[in-house]
Amino acid sequence: MTSHPGNRDDSGSAAEPRPVVCARCGARAEGSPPTWTFSVEDGVRRHYCDACSRENLRAIEGRLDSAWW
Numbered sequence: 001m002t003s004h005p006g007n008r009d010d011s012g013s014a015a016e017p018r019p020v021v022c023a024r025c026g027a028r029a030e031g032s033p034p035t036w037t038f039s040v041e042d043g044v045r046r047h048y049c050d051a052c053s054r055e056n057l058r059a060i061e062g063r064l065d066s067a068w069w
Contacts, residue, residue, distance in 0.1 A: 022049040024056075 019028045020036065023046040029036065035050040037060065053060070 020047045022047060022052055024048055024052040027051070 017031050019030055020032060021028050022036070027049040029049070032038075032047075033050070035053075037048040037050075037053040039046050039048070039060075048056070
């Protein structure tokens with residue numbers, strides 16, 4: 001892994017977790033919330049908050065292959 005020369009961290013601590021951002025409404029959360037939905041669309045990782053997931057559940061289910069049913 002490479003880093004910028006001016007961004008040295010000699011403390012030896014692990015990198016701070018990045019906040020997760022909802023791809024639909026922009027809500028932020030620390031870490032990976034267990035109630036959020038995660039998907040890969042066109043090779044891009046997307047997270048959806050629990051509110052957006054609930055509001056769009058039928059659309060999410062509609063994209064599943066029939067083998068899941």
